[in-house]
Amino acid sequence: MDIVILLYKGFTALDVVGPYEVLSRLPNAVVKFVAKQKGIIESEYSSMKMVATHTLEEIENADILMIPGSTTAFLNVVKDAETLHHVQRIDATTQWTISVCSGAVLLAAAGLLKGKAATTHWGLLDMLSKFGANPVAERYIQHGKIITAAGVSAGIDMALYLTKAVAGEAYAKMVQLIIEYYPEPPINISDFSAVPKEVEEAARAFFKKEMMKMNIAAAAMN
């Protein structure tokens, strides 16, 4: 099972590693980390760096293509026709194409979500409509071979769902047990609607600040 994970400067680390830790345990999994260039790729905080083992160019096909998100850097990739072209090209060969967080915006920008139900980080749902997708606020959602997940940690839930689809429920449970994924968040936020207003506003202010750093109209986040 060839699993190809896109890296790009500014990716969110947990978007990559949450699904990776699950999917790398699929039977016969071979995971390739790909980017425009091989070598060290900085995540959104520069001290966290991962390594691209292959260039996008080198990838002819994949069973699973995974596109991670980022707080702001995905907006650079939206404008990068070369990367979007490779995403389209590899997607044409996959059994599954999946995204985490704002990775869905990249799938949408590559024209792969037109008319499809899809999800992304709660702060970015509107952006999906701009590219012709039908945004839904779900933890993850499947439309044909495409599965999009909500923000960051939702990628873990999505990857377990995909593991169940690929290798069966008993296998998915085994992986869940190996990574001890029976979460007990110490602070109870059962879903977005349970989030206090002032906490939501603090989070929106955080995103706005990040966007400003990139010189992007803060309005894009509203």
Added chain:
Amino acid sequence: MDIVILLYKGFTALDVVGPYEVLSRLPNAVVKFVAKQKGIIESEYSSMKMVATHTLEEIENADILMIPGSTTAFLNVVKDAETLHHVQRIDATTQWTISVCSGAVLLAAAGLLKGKAATTHWGLLDMLSKFGANPVAERYIQHGKIITAAGVSAGIDMALYLTKAVAGEAYAKMVQLIIEYYPEPPINISDFSAVPKEVEEAARAFFKKEMMKMNIAAAAMN
């Protein structure tokens, strides 16, 4: 807030990145990834590589020291007096010393858990007793400035607990919202006792095979 995260050949990626994604958002967080040598460090599956930004030697002090686990590679570090010495030395300067999964065995081997309540991956609890700790099967547990977490994904819960302790509940909730951590595992395993026996046996067989690859008596896992 200086956060120092240990890397070593064979680390489990989500042990590192789960807590990282939470703790890197602490106010004024500066995260350093440290290893014996700077540069690229392979995780337990060799295609996933991260980068050590500093050597252990270079670290004089830290506010938070984080020790990740691994399926088998931690057993090499248990025998590595130099790394254990640096763990002791840096721990002497910290406000918090934390571990994920078998990282607790490294803290124990460094003599930092003697007589203390601690947890680790469910498959390794007995190993903590061998180093004089009092193993408990909890998602995470605090003893003074030391917090140990259970396997892999438990590090996310533990890091949110620590964020609450350091920066308050509203701040921890904001981080939780940013990373959308209100998990909905698609397969319901509410806790270890809810795991079917055959799934547990499959997981134990998986670990045994990994141990055999390392030429370590499989008995160590029982």
